[in-house]
Amino acid sequence: MTARLFIGPKLVVASHNKGKLREIADLLAPLGIETVSAADLGLAEPEETGSTFEANAILKARAAAMASRWPALADDSGLSVDALDGAPGIFSARWAGPSKDFHAAMQRIEDALLEKGATRPEQRGASFVCALALAWPDDHVEVFEGRVTGTLVWPPRGNHGFGYDPIFVADGSSETFGEMDPAAKHAISHRARAFAALTEQVLKTHEDD
Numbered sequence: 001m002t003a004r005l006f007i008g009p010k011l012v013v014a015s016h017n018k019g020k021l022r023e024i025a026d027l028l029a030p031l032g033i034e035t036v037s038a039a040d041l042g043l044a045e046p047e048e049t050g051s052t053f054e055a056n057a058i059l060k061a062r063a064a065a066m067a068s069r070w071p072a073l074a075d076d077s078g079l080s081v082d083a084l085d086g087a088p089g090i091f092s093a094r095w096a097g098p099s100k101d102f103h104a105a106m107q108r109i110e111d112a113l114l115e116k117g118a119t120r121p122e123q124r125g126a127s128f129v130c131a132l133a134l135a136w137p138d139d140h141v142e143v144f145e146g147r148v149t150g151t152l153v154w155p156p157r158g159n160h161g162f163g164y165d166p167i168f169v170a171d172g173s174s175e176t177f178g179e180m181d182p183a184a185k186h187a188i189s190h191r192a193r194a195f196a197a198l199t200e201q202v203l204k205t206h207e208d209d
Contacts, residue, residue, distance in 0.1 A: 014064035014074035019162030053131035061135035077130035130190040146193030
């Protein structure tokens, strides 16, 4: 089935996360798409009750599209650690607590890995996963997923990025996402891969009309 095209010109980004908003805005900028955040519109953040990244992305995108009456893009993403049976997964943000203390969240992951004796690189595999959902006010939704695999390191390295970036080294790289120049991260990240699929199949700039 052919995906529905987004023909612009405005797109609501259904997030209140400043780091995520910055990355999404950077990825959309070359397409000439005007964006406005859910936070700027004063939209409430819906409770994430889904059991998968995809389900939570759809939930957030639909809520923002219905409330704003504009197409809305939502991202649900997180870190899945092999030795922790996929945790923190969809609870990645919640592991940082109400204060969004990702240093504490990274320490929690490291402590859990040490409890399992996972000290060697081959025992510390992980993936960043991103599900993107684009919803229209009529309830139509298109969903795309991106994934990047890598290894967790300790201690955290780098001040770029956000969240768990300082402990994640993507396969084929020697730098953590926290050490990478943002443009380099955008080229290989889970969010970039999901965006590549989204762009190829449904995004259409206003200038293309």
